[in-house]
């Protein structure tokens with residue numbers, strides 16, 4: 001597998017390690033802290049719980065993680081080197097010198113720096129053209145944004161390679177062509193952070209009240225539209241110009257202190273830390289991370305359904321992962337129509353589990369519904385065909401729940417055609433986790449006209465594709481459980497006894 005080197009394995013280096021590993025890269029870490037392995041393992045545990053279920057396609061097999069005693073050993077053979085050492089320019093420059101003494105000159109060296117300009121990092125380096133800023137956001141394994149900042153010295157192939165690699169990791173590289181201290185996103189974050197420190201210091205609001213002001217209101221707006229698009233809507237039908245005319249004068253009013261920064265005294269630190277302890281001290285950091293991850297996964301998956309913002313990045317990653325995979329095939333590509341067809345291969349996401357700590361019963365139907373959608377697409381009943389007015393409606397479903405499954409487990413659904421042709425399609429889905437049979441789903445569907453909402457004949461090519469599978473699979477033994485109904489044995493004279 002392709003190797004990446006992570007230099008500095010703290011909060012951010014650990015997040016990068018997880019992002020690379022879970023996307024199938026081998027990861028080689030250098031960090032002088034003897035506790036680094038334990039910390040990275042803890043981040044990885046949470047990443048494994050959250051990231052795979054973000055997508056509706058299973059990620060590649062996880063890469064291998066190794067720890068190395070020197071930078072030279074870690075970077076040898078790596079095609080991507082991510083520096084995530086403390087935010088001190090001299091430490092970063094010394095680190096680049098050690099990296100460049102041993103690494104491949106064609107490798108990308110990305111720096112996670114929150115604030116240094118790439119020209120600061122490139123200064124006095126052996127090959128400045130190789131070093132760029134790749135500033136991620138915590139948690140790196142979930143959030144797609146990476147600010148990529150380059151200089152005139154940056155080699156075009158390094159930039160090109162970095163953008164392609166980051167996209168391949170399911171990230172959204174925002175290439176900033178002009179360098180500035182703290183890039184773009186941290187400038188915005190810093191402005192809000194400074195204002196918030198004043199509000200606490202002046203006793204206007206507590207840390208908890210400020211967090212509520214963000215998360216119950218504009219934080220949700222920002223998550224899916226950002227600032228300007230949101231304010232455009234706030235201008236009503238008259239739009240952005242009206243919004244600016246209405247709120248423009250406020251810029252001259254004392255609504256913020258911004259550059260007037262409160263003195264960073266021990267008293268201010270104690271005040272903030274004390275309020276923050278009262279607000280969240282009853283959770284461990286790992287508990288908070290899991291709560292955060294669950295929220296992010298649910299929001300980003302909702303956005304994926306809308307094909308919007310951060311969700312669009314996930315949708316693009318899924319499309320790319322399906323290309324050249326059985327899950328992206330068309331019927332004509334299938335060489336053995338007698339074999340059950342792989343229609344779902346995905347991890348169970350966090351938001352599919354329930355109060356019993358396992359995948360909720362409704363999600364079994366969701367997975368089988370997805371399998372049916374995929375099979376329809378395979379035989380040609382795709383978005384274009386549906387837009388032309390034909391589709392299938394499900395008329396009857398029978399699910400047998402045979403075994404439980406937990407968040408993060410990869411499940412596969414294989415689909416058989418028990419009968420098909422004309423208006424009718426009779427499908428049999430089997431859901432497995434490895435060798436374990438979790439559930440079966442038997443579904444009867446009718447082809448319909450979306451104009452009349454009545455059963456209708458499918459297009460001849462769909463009929464032919466369906467019959468090809470039905471005829472080839474008619475030779476297979478009938479699956480155990482097909483045609484079953486809920487037949488519980490009854491006890492007692494009135495037939496109302498306990499279910500066995």
Ligand SMILES: NC(=O)C1=CN([C@@H]2O[C@H](COP(=O)(O)OP(=O)(O)OC[C@H]3O[C@@H](n4cnc5c(N)ncnc54)[C@H](O)[C@@H]3O)[C@@H](O)[C@H]2O)C=CC1
Nearest residue numbers: 008009010011012013031033084085087112113114136138
């Ligand atoms: N924490 C955050 O929210 C974010 C931080 N960043 C940036 O990421 C970088 C790292 O920050 P964090 O991970 O937060 O810091 P951290 O303190 O959690 O991790 C730094 C790691 O670097 C290791 N280290 C120290 N000296 C080293 C050396 N000479 N060679 C290799 N490793 C060394 C430490 O042992 C530690 O594990 C900084 O540049 C920071 O600005 C970027 C985005 C967000």
Ligand SMILES: C[N+](C)(C)CC(=O)CC(=O)[O-]
Nearest residue numbers: 113114136137138186189
């Ligand atoms: C606080 N910070 C400047 C280190 C924040 C970042 O750089 C990005 C983030 O994840 O918020």
